[in-house]
Amino acid sequence: MSVASQKAEKDLSRLAHRAQKEAFELSRSTASRAIKDVEESLRSSANQTFDRYRIAAEEARKTSWRYFGGFWVWLFSMLALGALIGALAAFWVQGLISAKEFGDYPRIFCSSAGGETGTTEDGGKYCVFFYD
Numbered sequence: 029m030s031v032a033s034q035k036a037e038k039d040l041s042r043l044a045h046r047a048q049k050e051a052f053e054l055s056r057s058t059a060s061r062a063i064k065d066v067e068e069s070l071r072s073s074a075n076q077t078f079d080r081y082r083i084a085a086e087e088a089r090k091t092s093w094r095y096f097g098g099f100w101v102w103l104f105s106m107l108a109l110g111a112l113i114g115a116l117a118a119f120w121v122q123g124l125i126s127a128k129e130f131g132d133y134p135r136i137f138c139s140s141a142g143g144e145t146g147t148t149e150d151g152g153k154y155c156v157f158f159y160d
Contacts, residue, residue, distance in 0.1 A: 134153075134154075134155045138155035142157065143157045144156050144157075144158070
């Protein structure tokens with residue numbers, strides 16, 4: 029083999045290696061761009077879908093608010109709930125007051141509470157409750 033042919037073969041080998049390297053870089057950059065394009069397309073599609081669901085949920089909320097009476101039904105419900113809580117609190121407090129009154133005046137409340145009154149040997153009065 030002559031020197032010129034060896035040099036040409038070396039140059040051809042370098043050129044082939046360089047072409048292979050550039051082809052690899054080109055395919056890598058093309059694949060990278062394609063991946064970025066797909067990511068952007070998916071992100072855009074997801075954002076559009078999310079916006080559609082958000083708008084639909086907002087419309088459903090407004091429609092249900094109008095359908096079920098809106099502010100006035102809410103206000104009436106809150107007032108009814110407050111009245112119920114107030115009535116329960118009044119019954120609870122009344123029970124406490126009645127227990128206190130019973131302790132202060134047992135002879136008045138004994139029979140209405142289900143007890144029986146009695147008298148001791150020294151003339152004192154008492155209230156008795158029998159249970160099984």
